[in-house]
Amino acid sequence: MQTLDTINQTLTTHDAVMLYFSAPTCNVCHALKPKLVEAINNEFPSFVIESIDISETPEIASHFTVFTIPTVLIFFQGREFLRKSRHMSVSEVIEDIRRPYELMLS
DSSP states (O other): OOOHHHHHHHHHHOSEEEEEEEOTTOHHHHHHHHHHHHHHHHHOTTOEEEEEETTTOHHHHHHTTOOSSSEEEEEETTEEEEEEESSOOHHHHHHHHHHHHHHHHO
């Protein structure tokens, strides 16, 4: 089971992290997640992706001020860079993180 400490450890030890907040009752979450994970893995191989079930760990959602699902948080070098909630497309997320990801790796 994830804890706030393990999430924070991931954020400090990896340069590119995506936190995906969802819940078992969210149909949009389940439809979006595999498409988004596949696209990020294909485009940005060094990303670490953590899925957080807010029904199991509401304290993690609260810590990151997540009040709606699905929510995607993108972190570069421990700092939040992008926050998308509810209405988002996979291509939109990919394009929003492409340039900073490439700059980080150069």
